[in-house]
Amino acid sequence: MKIINLDHISANPLLPEVKQAMIEAIGADYGNPSSQHRMGERAAQMLEDARKSVSRLVNAANDREIVFTSCGTESANHAVKGVAFANRDRGNHIVTSNIEHNAVIRSLRRLKSMGYTVTSVSVGADGRVDPADIESAITDTTILVSVMHSNNETGTLQPVAEIAAIARKRGVLFHCDAVDSVGVVPVDVQDLGVDLLSFASNPFYGPTGVGGLYIKRGVRIWPLLEGGIQEHNKRAGTENLVGIIGMGKAAELARRELDQRMAHTAALKKKFLDELPNYIDEYIINTHPEYSLPNMLSVSIKYIEGESVVLMLDDENFAVSTRSACATGSLRASHVLLSLGLSHADAQGTLVLAFGIDNSEAQITAFLGALQRVVKTLRDISPLYRRSAAEG
Amino acid sequence: MKIINLDHISANPLLPEVKQAMIEAIGADYGNPSSQHRMGERAAQMLEDARKSVSRLVNAANDREIVFTSCGTESANHAVKGVAFANRDRGNHIVTSNIEHNAVIRSLRRLKSMGYTVTSVSVGADGRVDPADIESAITDTTILVSVMHSNNETGTLQPVAEIAAIARKRGVLFHCDAVDSVGVVPVDVQDLGVDLLSFASNPFYGPTGVGGLYIKRGVRIWPLLEGGIQEHNKRAGTENLVGIIGMGKAAELARRELDQRMAHTAALKKKFLDELPNYIDEYIINTHPEYSLPNMLSVSIKYIEGESVVLMLDDENFAVSTRSACATGSLRASHVLLSLGLSHADAQGTLVLAFGIDNSEAQITAFLGALQRVVKTLRDISPLYRRSAAEG
Numbered sequence: 017m018k019i020i021n022l023d024h025i026s027a028n029p030l031l032p033e034v035k036q037a038m039i040e041a042i043g044a045d046y047g048n049p050s051s052q053h054r055m056g057e058r059a060a061q062m063l064e065d066a067r068k069s070v071s072r073l074v075n076a077a078n079d080r081e082i083v084f085t086s087c088g089t090e091s092a093n094h095a096v097k098g099v100a101f102a103n104r105d106r107g108n109h110i111v112t113s114n115i116e117h118n119a120v121i122r123s124l125r126r127l128k129s130m131g132y133t134v135t136s137v138s139v140g141a142d143g144r145v146d147p148a149d150i151e152s153a154i155t156d157t158t159i160l161v162s163v164m165h166s167n168n169e170t171g172t173l174q175p176v177a178e179i180a181a182i183a184r185k186r187g188v189l190f191h192c193d194a195v196d197s198v199g200v201v202p203v204d205v206q207d208l209g210v211d212l213l214s215f216a217s218n219p220f221y222g223p224t225g226v227g228g229l230y231i232k233r234g235v236r237i238w239p240l241l242e243g244g245i246q247e248h249n250k251r252a253g254t255e256n257l258v259g260i261i262g263m264g265k266a267a268e269l270a271r272r273e274l275d276q277r278m279a280h281t282a283a284l285k286k287k288f289l290d291e292l293p294n295y296i297d298e299y300i301i302n303t304h305p306e307y308s309l310p311n312m313l314s315v316s317i318k319y320i321e322g323e324s325v326v327l328m329l330d331d332e333n334f335a336v337s338t339r340s341a342c343a344t345g346s347l348r349a350s351h352v353l354l355s356l357g358l359s360h361a362d363a364q365g366t367l368v369l370a371f372g373i374d375n376s377e378a379q380i381t382a383f384l385g386a387l388q389r390v391v392k393t394l395r396d397i398s399p400l401y402r403r404s405a406a407e408g
Numbered sequence: 409m410k411i412i413n414l415d416h417i418s419a420n421p422l423l424p425e426v427k428q429a430m431i432e433a434i435g436a437d438y439g440n441p442s443s444q445h446r447m448g449e450r451a452a453q454m455l456e457d458a459r460k461s462v463s464r465l466v467n468a469a470n471d472r473e474i475v476f477t478s479c480g481t482e483s484a485n486h487a488v489k490g491v492a493f494a495n496r497d498r499g500n501h502i503v504t505s506n507i508e509h510n511a512v513i514r515s516l517r518r519l520k521s522m523g524y525t526v527t528s529v530s531v532g533a534d535g536r537v538d539p540a541d542i543e544s545a546i547t548d549t550t551i552l553v554s555v556m557h558s559n560n561e562t563g564t565l566q567p568v569a570e571i572a573a574i575a576r577k578r579g580v581l582f583h584c585d586a587v588d589s590v591g592v593v594p595v596d597v598q599d600l601g602v603d604l605l606s607f608a609s610n611p612f613y614g615p616t617g618v619g620g621l622y623i624k625r626g627v628r629i630w631p632l633l634e635g636g637i638q639e640h641n642k643r644a645g646t647e648n649l650v651g652i653i654g655m656g657k658a659a660e661l662a663r664r665e666l667d668q669r670m671a672h673t674a675a676l677k678k679k680f681l682d683e684l685p686n687y688i689d690e691y692i693i694n695t696h697p698e699y700s701l702p703n704m705l706s707v708s709i710k711y712i713e714g715e716s717v718v719l720m721l722d723d724e725n726f727a728v729s730t731r732s733a734c735a736t737g738s739l740r741a742s743h744v745l746l747s748l749g750l751s752h753a754d755a756q757g758t759l760v761l762a763f764g765i766d767n768s769e770a771q772i773t774a775f776l777g778a779l780q781r782v783v784k785t786l787r788d789i790s791p792l793y794r795r796s797a798a799e800g
Contacts, residue, residue, distance in 0.1 A: 026440040026442065026448070027443055027447055027448065029437045030434065038650070051729070052715070052730065053722040087633075087648075088646075089636065093632070120635075223650060225618075225645075225652075226617075240632065242485060243481040243512075253478060256615070258617070259651065326444045337444055
């Protein structure tokens with residue numbers, strides 16, 4: 017039986033038009049965009065066409081501000097380490113939030129081991145950073161602020177424009193990790209006022225293994241990958257042209273269909289939230305009711321273990337996640353959920369749902385039924401639940 | 409008219425079997441190898457199958473010693489910077505050669521700006537590093553030796569096993585940039601005794617935008633991309649699965665067909681070299697007659713400009729290069745050719761030929777004719793040539 021994908025944050029199907037564009041690129045043997053002869057001309061043209069599509073999606077002032085990378089993680093590493101290294105003479109202090117993706121967290125941890133200092137601002141119980149806290153954290157030695165656009169475990173949106181304005185006022189560069197937002201909700205780098213913005217292709221139904229980094233003209237940054245003169249000297253290495261062409265097509269479609277996709281997934285999320293009380297009780301919604309991605313929802317279900325729910329739902333042909341795919345294999349409770357004030361026990365019982373354009377209302381109904389069965393089975397064998405029921 | 413590709417170092421066609429494997433991967437929507445549910449299982453399996461093929465191609469002792477990257481440049485940056493950062497407490501000195509690819513050169517230049525010191529050993533007139541010079545350059549603070557397997561502008565092979573033995577004896581890590589060798593000539597990481605080895609997929613007719621880094625078990629190195637726990641914690645980021653599957657298939661075929669491909673391209677190179685004197689005079693062969701890749705040849709033609717030759721040959725439907733595609737756009741004379749003792753003028757008149765499995769003897773004959781016409785046309789308008797002819 018076909019698996020119903022409610023985990024679009026880790027695995028999105030490629031759009032048919034994206035598949036077609038990639039298959040054509042494979043067939044065409046475009047060559048190397050940096051070749052000196054005619055064979056490379058078409059490749060260079062395809063590369064710049066894709067860059068234009070991606071540039072439009074985030075509304076860069078100039079297409080040259082878009083650098084293609086191999087993934088959102090590379091983009092974030094490039095932004096954070098590249099700015100830190102290039103601006104070491106100006107200071108060694110970086111301000112961030114305590115709910116960032118590991119690509120930012122681990123880059124910062126590495127920088128700390130190299131003599132940088134990091135102030136990590138806590139989010140409120142609503143999962144959002146208070147811009148005033150960022151402002152207080154900035155010192156004379158601060159060279160970078162890095163706060164994400166939407167959280168990858170809850171979908172909660174951050175007040176990026178306000179934080180960007182503060183950073184600008186204080187003369188500090190601002191990086192925004194927007195991997196789960198670009199192509200999912202409107203992201204306009206000029207409106208937001210960011211200096212750097214990381215994103216990836218797969219959240220908007222493009223291929224994995226290709227991402228982008230917006231670097232505003234004039235930003236002082238070192239390349240992460242150095243060598244040849246590709247990507248206007250900002251990122252060396254022969255380009256993943258097939259992937260980039262796929263990303264370009266996906267960006268074009270995302271821009272055109274954004275409103276429609278948002279409406280579709282928001283309706284599924286609303287249906288799920290409205291009907292959930294009819295199926296299970298004792299749960300916590302971790303996602304902000306208003307400021308959140310239309311397609312994402314994090315729910316912690318008491319007295320159960322998320323991993324067990326995922327496996328049992330898999331048997332019922334539903335793909336869901338307990339947290340981002342990037343953290344799979346880690347046994348520790350999510351730093352994001354703990355930052356919201358959840359207990360370790362409640363954090364363990366968390367499901368992350370990410371609805372997609374290929375999901376239907378009927379699938380949501382079927383999923384709610386499956387979830388009810390699974391939760392009942394797991395709670396029936398849970399000592400915690402039995403104790404709580406006895407006490408209640 | 410179809411262009412005849414004699415520039416296989418910058419642009420290799422994908423093998424039909426590689427195209428097929430990539431197209432199947434695009435159609436299959438394998439999902440994310442790190443997913444917690446069943447959807448990711450097949451993806452994880454495909455990823456590990458590809459790793460096994462690549463591991464076999466370089467004869468790693470364990471498949472886990474292979475890390476997939478986004479290109480040869482990422483592999484080299486990862487190796488050089490990763491070792492330098494991770495071993496800073498042991499020393500800050502790095503030994504290299506003066507003919508490395510820019511991925512190594514620029515990584516080292518960056519490290520120099522961060523307090524590392526670099527000794528760059530000159531090659532002899534034959535284009536080869538003398539292992540004794542490496543040994544002399546190693547000091548008590550040396551933490552890394554980085555020397556390439558074959559040069560990307562001449563194809564000349566370096567005495568890698570001897571250098572590796574010296575590094576091992578002195579307790580220094582050794583990285584080998586083997587981007588133009590792996591899949592082209594036999595490369596056995598265990599026989600060579602290297603600690604790290606960089607390579608890419610496109611030199612053996614796999615896709616661009618995917619590479620590999622061999623990291624011997626136990627080597628102390630930092631990741632370049634940090635974040636999720638992909639690639640056994642050695643390289644974060646959602647994988648370019650389509651590209652990796654293509655690389656795996658290309659590796660499998662390269663291993664099987666290596667002898668045959670070497671014989672085919674060596675015959676073309678021999679034919680070209682044997683017949684060249686019948687078509688033009690006054691040229692210098694920059695490639696080592698014995699220790700070189702079977703498919704590569706660098707020839708400097710006196711009194712002409714390489715760029716003009718490339719453009720005029722393009723008009724005759726032959727794709728060739730004056731130097732590696734990674735250096736296109738750079739106006740400076742090649743550091744590699746100058747290191748061989750060539751004058752600036754002679755270095756400017758250089759053609760780099762890289763023959764491929766899709767080339768034929770008839771194409772070589774046709775190319776020699778075209779080259780003769782182009783060189784005559786250019787020399788007829790060259791003041792240098794007329795002066796030399798008048799003096800001669």
